[in-house]
């Protein structure tokens with residue numbers, strides 16, 4: 065076992081374990097916080113794959129932004145001082161069957177594909193390349209996304225101001 | 230827009246002003262008194278622990294009556310003529326033995342009301358303020374100077390004295406009665422003898 | 426650093442753990458002990474008091490005694506708390522604030538990980554603190570905790586924007602996200618520091634100075650708010666919310682929140698140091714270079730880095746004992762109406778200047 069392997073299995077275990085909690089937890093807030101660990105584990109695996117920029121974005125956007133928003137939503141819409149925020153899991157058996165089929169297909173693809181394997185040095189950084197590509201090849205899409213986000217921001221601000229009619 | 234920049238400037242400037250003030254205070258000598266090592270100076274008429282100068286106390290019970298929380302307990306025994314408690318420093322003659330003079334300082338509210346009525350100015354407030362105790366009973370101060378033996382002795386003496394006085398009184402009364410009887414007898418005799 | 430440890434220990438897994446734990450035990454814990462004491466001393470002297478005086482000479486052992494006391498304390502947990510989240514929250518906060526130190530270059534020799542997205546990582550990993558605060562506040566099942574957590578999170582999220590914009594400005598000037606590279610660009614003397622225009626050529630350097638000053642003030646204010654210090658301490662406002670999100674905590678868990686707060690203060694001070702004040706570089710050149718003693722240079726660098734960071738921590742304390750707490754609406758006004766427009770304006774102007 066190399067250090068790399070240990071860390072990989074650690075992150076994999078964190079991801080899968082917390083994902084199971086997300087699905088099975090009866091308490092929405094528990095589920096949301098487990099989602100944090102899932103994101104965290106996934107970003108760890110990104111790092112191991114050499115995608116450092118994506119990993120950091122994963123933490124920043126999902127943990128720092130979306131998850132917090134989600135928690136705010138859960139906490140503010142339910143009776144906040146009551147711990148009893150419950151969600152049930154229904155249709156467990158169909159889900160398990162679906163999961164089994166999906167895993168089988170994945171496994172079959174994994175084993176039957178003739179993967180090209182060659183020694184390949186992992187890139188130490190991806191930020192420069194991503195920046196380069198974003199501002200050259202995909203600049204139009206990038207700008208469009210920027211405008212979309214700006215519109216969303218302005219929309220949010222105008223909705224928030226509406227109370228003064 | 231002008232207001233906006235003025236606000237910005239004011240915010241930064243006033244923060245700097247505040248910071249200058251606190252920075253100056255960093256070098257102002259502190260006012261803290263390191264208490265057990267350095268004792269604070271008590272003001273002239275500070276009211277703290279009570280003290281009773283038993284040599285001067287005449288046991289008049291005025292302090293006890295003045296106290297709003299009844300924390301002074303005084304018991305006295307009258308002195309017998311042959312065993313005088315002496316005089317106060319101002320030359321007043323004492324007539325009572327103070328057998329018990331307890332101040333429950335835990336109850337005391339340091340109002341100083343007991344000090345003023347004292348005719349001999351023997352109860353007063355000192356500047357001692359460190360007298361905390363682990364046991365509440367230790368806060369009951371006994372100022373009486375007599376020992377238990379002496380107290381019983383004085384009591385006995387007083388009882389003897391009163392008994393003696395009573396006896397004398399009784400005797401006197403008896404004698405008086407006797408005399409009266411005799412007188413009456415004489416008187417009786419006289420009229421009786423008159424007709425004779 | 427890591428290679429050196431691998432050579433020393435001979436096993437890369439052990440070396441890995443040592444490299445991870447070394448900054449914590451070598452620097453951050455002693456710093457936290459000192460900082461808590463310094464805070465009390467500074468506040469005391471600013472208010473014409475003396476502060477702790479009993480434990481050791483002028484109370485220097487006070488925090489050690491406090492920590493011992495906290496360790497001995499019973500780990501209380503109110504019966505209606507959400508047990509697992511309640512227990513986990515302090516670790517998350519602690520983890521988030523200490524993980525930030527992984528990318529900080531303490532000196533050219535002592536750096537946890539010189540990754541190329543270091544600056545970005547620093548901003549991202551702080552969001553773990555936000556999640557931890559929310560977790561602690563919610564699981565305590567206490568209105569003060571929840572209010573404190575909510576306030577804290579909304580405050581941190583708002584103030585992340587000016588921080589990020591200023592960081593973006595700096596990235597534009599330095600052209601790197603790697604904190605090590607950013608530090609190394611500001612080498613030699615203090616006029617190469619970014620606050621004095623960095624190493625830009627010609628007139629651009631002088632045009633940059635006022636902009637950098639503005640950027641520095643903005644990031645200082647917004648990071649101050651992010652670590653929840655007065656005047657931005659509405660999340661733990663003692664007079665309103667008892668202690669905010671850690672009201673229900675006691676003993677060692679409380680100490681963890683406390684430690685995390687001080688570690689956070691140091692981390693953002695270091696960030697400011699790296700971005701604007703030359704990182705670990707000496708303002709006046711190195712003694713080791715002039716004397717020809719090479720191993721002295723990293724130690725000197727560490728000294729400069731630590732002292733620059735600690736100066737900012739002291740300024741944070743100074744501000745804390747100077748200013749009263751802001752109201753919630755004032756807090757949001759400062760962020761959204763002042764800091765963000767200014768930071769965006771500075772971003773644009775710096776963009777223009779760098780084009781010259």
Ligand code: SF4
Nearest residue numbers: 296337338340341343
């Ligand atoms: S000071 Fe006041 S309370 Fe105390 S013993 Fe005298 S009269 Fe009573």
Ligand code: SF4
Nearest residue numbers: 286287289290292347
């Ligand atoms: S008033 Fe003075 S003299 Fe009288 S009993 Fe009290 S202390 Fe003694």
